[in-house]
Amino acid sequence: MELKKELQLFIVLGILTVFSGVHCASARNFSGGSDETPFTVFEIADVVLTAEKSYEWFDFPVEATFIHSETGNKIRLKGFWDGENNWVLRFSPTLAGEWVYSTESADSGLDKKEGKFFAETPTPDQLAYNPNYHGRIEISENGRYFVYSDGTPFFLLGDTDWANNTLRCGLGEDGDGPFFQYLQDRKSKGFTTILMKFMRGTGDTQDIDCQENEGGFPFNTLAEKKLNPEFFKYLDLRMDEIWNAGLVTAMPAAWFGKRKCFMELEWAKRLVAYLMTRYGAYSGLFAAGGEYQYAFRDCGWDFDSYNQIGEVAQRHNSYNKPISLHPSSNITRFPENHNTQSSRAYHNSSWLDHNWIQSGQRVTELFNAAGRSLELYALTPVKPVFLSEGYYERYMDTLHVYHSRWQPWSALLNGSAGYGYGAWGVWQFSDPFHPVEKMTDFSLPWWEAIAYGGGSQMEYVRRFFDKYEWWKLVPGRHFLRVNGDENILPTDIDITPPHMALIPGELYVCYIPRENSSNAxxxxxxxYGKYKGCWYNPRSGVFINLDTEEIKEPEFALPDRPAPEDEDWVFVLQLVQ
Structure with a gap:
């Protein structure tokens, strides 16, 4: 597959000239960066500059200020290294109109470069085709959920493909590789987010030099920390295509420990600075580390180590990308306050603006999807909760479809603002013909695992929540009574308790798990008021409407469930008057 052209804006005697076309990371038909050729708000353009001298990849020798001419709004950017003496300013306009920029550097090849862009407002067709034209993912004003830049609520439904940026999840020769097959499948099933790694095989595998993509390995020599720019150019292509598909990413910087220590703290901070500078313009979430606790054991880090990394990430966060920390699900190996299956230990750190959860990879840990979500929802200050990694679907679990379905409903109705599905065979992109990572007893080849029933039913989760103002829901399981008794939380041996979230006096959403047919x-x-009820089948995405009913008492008994009564169902009660 031929690498697409990059936007190279060379400044000659102060005149903006386009020499080699554009790299517009979000619109394939964008063909210029001059005054006469505008592009659209939230698309991405690269300004490529050439330094007189050579620098290390972590030096950032050039900075630029982009100013919106009409309002004076500013975006301050650092340039990232892109091979040889090339340094790139990755710009994404946040407002329509003229933007002018100028650079500052001690290098004469990078200093005092000027130019302008014209950005247009997205058309209705663009917004309908690609929700990324609503802007990058941000945190809502009330701190409970995620929104696009224009305030449109963002429903975070993720799929896990940690090996997305590898050869076995390849781009192919003509855009026909496994990467595109995977992306199209996940988009068709309603996913909005791809959980992926910048680099597969950091501290989480025994790979000596990580795992390669079409551009090679991420470091030419890992021991000497020599970055390979070709690797990141192919990651750029993946990020572009994800943007074009209307999806976003959720990406941990690296696994700094687990199987080995990937790199020392100072190098980790340099890497995070580079990743935020290069990929901050793309919409999505960022985590300062993956299964962060293992770096305590394997690298000798402590609590302050991730505070340092998180602060570096925020200092290089020109586009206000939400930043968190990806946790391990292990609850026995780490210091007590880090045995929470979440980023809770850093909740009060100023750099962390939302929380991630990993609920566990055993059936007996399913209950954490509800309990951990509710636990983090209750914390102050208020920050969004993302169950980023649940129990992965696997064929050896005879109830894998139900268990996969149970988790998002339980998490989302107990305070999570997003859910990350995963499947064995997909998360590591298992391919027996490309056995970089051994297939396990849990794994099917990715092209079979991608068709798991639980993953397919995520579409029905998305279909349901798209119908309602889900962002206004608050957890309300304590308003439910089961056979007259208090509604308890699920446990390691009982996941039958129902869940509810509500918009008080307007909307009540109850998820009733299996084995409740005999319960009142x-x-x-x-x-009080006139309400319309309906049942929703989470296995088929079908609504069954009920008659309108006037409620005059403070208690309301759920009507009889449709057949099959002992399956899981969702009951909705919505005010009509």
């Missing part, structure tokens, strides 16, 4: 479930403290 009621909503308490309901506000």
């Amino acid at each position: 479930i009621e909503i308490t403290e309901i506000q």
